[in-house]
Amino acid sequence: MTDTSKAGGEAGRRTAAHPRTPKAPPTIYDIAVLAGVNPSTVSRALSKPGRVSAKTAQKIMEAAEELNYQVNVFARALPTGRTQTIGLIVSDITNPAYFEVIRGAETAASAHGYTLMLAESAESADLEMTAARRMLATVDGLILASPRLSDEEIGRLSSTKPVVVINRSVAGVTSMVADIEAGVTDAVRHLAAMGHAAISYVPGPERSWMSQRRWESIKARCDWHGIEATMEAGQQPTVDGGRRAAAAVRAGRATAVFCYNDLMAIGLMRELQAAGLAIPEDLSILGFDNIFGSDFTTPPLSTIKSPLHALGASALESLLAAGDRAAQLQDDPALPTELVLRGSTGQAREGQKMSGNSLATG
Template sequence: MTEPKTPDVAATPGPVKKHGRDGKSNATIYDIAKVAGVNPSTVSRALSKPGRVSAKTQKLIEDAAAELNYQVNPFARALPTGRTSTFGLIVADITNPTFFDIIRGAETTATVRDYTLVLAESAESAVTELTAARRMMATVDGLILASPRMDDDNIRALARDKPVVVINREVDGVPCVVPDVDKGISEAVRSLAANGHRKVAFVAGPPQSWMSARRWDGVQAACEWSRLDAVRLESTKPTVDGGRQVARDVRASGATAVLTYNDLLAIGLMQELQAAGVVVPDQISIVGFDDIFGADFTTPPLTTVRSPLGECGSGAATLLLDLLQGRGEGAETLRVETELVLRGSSGRLLPAG
């Protein structure tokens, strides 16, 4: 049944492949066609073009397919069509828990809609990122870039080739999913103001991060509104360690409340301050960004401006898949809300003891 069509080569069996395709799992539409007594192309149509063949033939073919437990060969399908039912997700840093939820959201949506997720990381390097993106482009139907580091033009160039969705950054002409930071930030700043704080520090993230710039803008605006002083501090890297390192600057700044570019910085900062005997939140209030996994493990648990990361991931995937399946608009930007998650690391400012 499944013998090769060229009987002559069968004479030289060749090396026995340990994991050959000689199992029972490799029925083709030709096999089905033979069993059902129709032409292979009819089988193809029955299996992919709904309604193109008569109900009777349809059933015949489906039965045969089931009997042979047929599964399409994705490569054979991808070759002529270009469709792969696969999309790529490139994250700046797999180490960073911010992306965990994004990955999860994207993966879940992919599975639900019968797509497969392919994952890559750029190690925070624009060059690596572009390389990975190019490589992926060949094998996927579309691409999601989470917090991309490459410049806008490169992103648009990729988007010209296949659908691309960007997370955590706005790029003209490309569909994006961005948390709208204003609501969360203004909630946070108002809460700090209400607790008697007068001077707020913002610990910035990587210089090339679009989102860091947005957050600093938002903090400035909100502070102006609430008539608070805002100072900006720089971090070396957006990690727990970076947070520890910036503690000195924070104390020197004289601010009684700190917002950090992300939760990792906040956690590191809090650890270092507490180690130095500073009581959080009595002496300094700390507010992070993102509400990553583990943000509530700390003592006190971290107050943070939550970005719905899972929603970002699934939203981006949905946007992309809609685009792929032709029911997408164009380059629309999906805005998701941020909100303040009030926990223990921020609160009333007590008079210095």
């Protein structure tokens, strides 16, 4: 028995023996002294409701209040592994589409007493992996928004801590995916009604699962309407990426074009306008997401609105639920998309309207 470990008796360590810094924050030992109980009882009162009697708990709460006590999350995390933080990795912080996702997650986190840790991957799978690894050690769960990682890598990450992916479907991992069908169905029907017979799609990055999904959905609806659908080369999901797609779009014979997201749609529209095309008279343009600023353009952008805030909030909620192991099955709340018609879509230009023969001359 070394006696040092017992020095100070029930009062615990710092009180008399080690007045470290006068400003050191109070510990459960200080509360224990003040409330006249054992530190372990304080610990239980604070983290295990019901484990101690109401009377004792009351005393402890008052003492904690008086000392202005705040748990030391590190000391708590050491034995338990539980921190009170959730990690969120987005592929591009400057993409307004993520603003609402971030805010949704942050709001939900705050509401549950959790804190958000944010990182961005700058559209790089490597950076994403680095950030994910670093975070995994310190968070209770991880949200990956539009990850660029492979399914395998994501699966491996999720074997350590709960992981939720947004806008991506990975076997065995909880996914939050907006239901794009509703929006796309309405959009294609609208275009068909406006006489469009050839539609193209400008996809985002190769590794974007969502970009692929959007194309499949568009293709399926176009087939249903008997509309020709073609896919252009992939671009970065940015305004510049959209600009770079302009040449290919002009060269094709589509009279309406979907872009992977609003950023690209805006870039494409502006580049085309700069080249003298009139939107929507010469070409109809549609984006996805309905980001901030998509209604600032002239014409304002028609787009398929994503439930971004809900995506972020649901991802966080489901992560917390996963921790509880309470409601594990509540995948997929309703997260529908919605067509938002503004000024960038209109009648197909003359000579290309629903006349099969023009297709041959393209």
